[in-house]
Amino acid sequence: MSNSNDIESNSKQEFTITVYTENRIGILNRIAIIFSRRKINIESLNTSPSEIEHIHRFNILIHETEEVVRKLARQIEKQVEVLKVYYNTNEDIIWQEMALYKVPTDTIAELVSVERLLRENGARAVVIRKDYTVFETTGHREETDKLIEVLQPYGLIEFVRSARVAIIKDSEGFNRKLREFERREPGEDVIENEYLDKAKNVFSM
């Protein structure tokens, strides 16, 4: 549940949806069709193992109104193999995207002050070979975009950007509560239905 209760319900903005699921073939499709059925584009999607074995964490970024996002979250949570769903605005989260840039080593070494470039963009060199160099940076979209602009004139060979990964600011006790799913019967605060709880700032997981 979002902790920002002051969001304008009717204006579209970026929402990051966090989904905990069982690690099961087909769950990605079950979640993806909840968006596609409603003709909603997924801007970015990350899925990877969580800190608990067999539980995966999805980060899904969409541009929508809160009302739509709330309904989507409930439809996702309804799936049998979904453990928990949260949605947050950008104010609620700390997020990063990672990007890799491959450039020709000779050009870069001759024409650019590599040290300045790395410092200014918080980047680092991952691989340096005779023929090419791979830089890496993490940050928000604007930050990773900026380095593309910088490197484009020097013969950028290949670029790739990861999906967004996000940490929820107000997630006190998340890990502890998630671990309760390892028990057969999770505690009451885990299975509480936060969607129906209209009290302000209730955080339940």
Added chain:
Amino acid sequence: MDTVQAEANTLTEPKKTVTVSGSVALLEGLIAEGTDTIFGYPGGAIMPIYDALYDYSDKLKHILVRHEQGGTHAAQGYARTSGKVGVAFATSGPGATNLVTGLADAQIDSTPMVCITGQVFAHLLGTDAFQETDVINITTPVTKWNYQITDATEIPGVLAKAFYIARSGRPGPVLIDITKNAQLQMFEYEGYVPCEHIRSYRPRPLVRKEYIEAAAAMINSAKKPFILFGQGVLLGSAEAEFKAFVEKSGIPAAWTILGAGAIPTDHPLNVGMLGMHGNYGPNVQTNACDVMIAIGMRFDDRVTGRLDKYAKQAKVIHLDIDPAEIDKNVKADVPVWGDCKETLPMLTALIEAKTHDAWVAEFRAYDKTEYETVIHDELNPVSGEMTMGEVVNKLNDLTKGEAVIVTDVGQHQMVACRYAHFQQTRSNITSGGLGTMGFGLPAAIGAKFGAQDRTVVAIIGDGGFQMTCQELGTIMQTGIDVKIMILNNRFLGMVRQWQQLFHDKRYSFVDITSPDFVKLADAYGIAGKKVSEREDLEAALAEMLNHKGSYLLEVMVAKENNVFPMVPQGSSVSEIRLK
């Protein structure tokens, strides 16, 4: 053959196993889940299961349908009358794709069903093998859960999960796809353990007392409270709890078509049908009530009409087991998340015993207007042509409202829902959410297998009947007793009605010709009759009902009759038209 289950159970510790095939384990699991009837159709990829079934015919009745779609609708009909999980078998490829309509129907109407499909050998998956189709991905949007088994050892556990998911929480269809190698594979079977828990799935929510209290306070202070009930009451087997709530509260109650029969039609607080072709009072009063109590219903657009003009004056209390339904279409002031079998008694305990005589009288006044403007002429037509309403009404006289009425989709469906009398629960079997033409005949077959001591009457239009009339073969072969009443208006009547009202009478491809239905029935060895005259109707209905075995009665009804009242699409429920 002795069941392997018994053998495995009688063995003492340490737990001994028996070596069985995946197919045998599947059938053992079905028996353990209480399955007695399977609707299915064999084919290449499911042959090992059918081979095993050959030895189980004393414990599992297999009904050979004539098309897999019929198998799913029959399983639905069976589930709806019996309250048990319906089971259907189909082979891979086209067999599996033919299940999709029934799965979608069961999904939107929350019908518990487990479908088993055969699949090509695991090593052939993804090779475009003969009759291979990606049934898991095809059926993902129309199943509550689905799973592909490629190893026999998974069969008992997955089947247990499937039944648990299908019947618990908000029920729904589940599909298990089993590759042929897993059906054939021999493995050490330890017996069947039913599933009672899945950690990521919470079918029984904790009921929050503060919301029950808030709801009760709201009901106690209401001047014009109004109950809307749906299939949730039936699915929760909460008819008695619901009746107690209605009677103590004294609140008028109206139903969605899938909720029909939760309390008897003639109950003094049953004020009729909601929605597009529902009764006048319930629709108009929706926009007059001060507290709306929605129980086990999902505010379908055919019930609400235009949402931004729907019950805006009312406080809404919504009881539902599915949290995704709460606030989905209509914002709830008090959400009561839970099984109504549990929440209704809690609510009944906290409300004051009351009557709302003046408020209920308002509904009856609307009834009078509706009767005078619509119902009287429908039931007592002045023209020579018979109306669908008078046929259903005559049927009521003869069945005393005790029959299971199965309908197809269209005008006859709305008329049957409006005019049929239901004395018992689980008596109105219809395709509500999906509106599946062709549902009626196979669903009636399943309904009868699910309630063999009851009379089952399938009311079907001339259009819908021709979509699945091959299931007459299933009736012929099984000898099941289903009364089929075709209301023939020689049109695809509902579409024609809309073309008349909203498309300037441009009757685009709604004029449908039909075979001689009585002759068709005769070809299947089913007795039948056609009536065109009013004076023959009652005797013909009596003959149908008294006939031993299935019977097809074709009733010729007025060609261009319309179903009224009607809330035109895009209109508010209070703008309901009487003509």
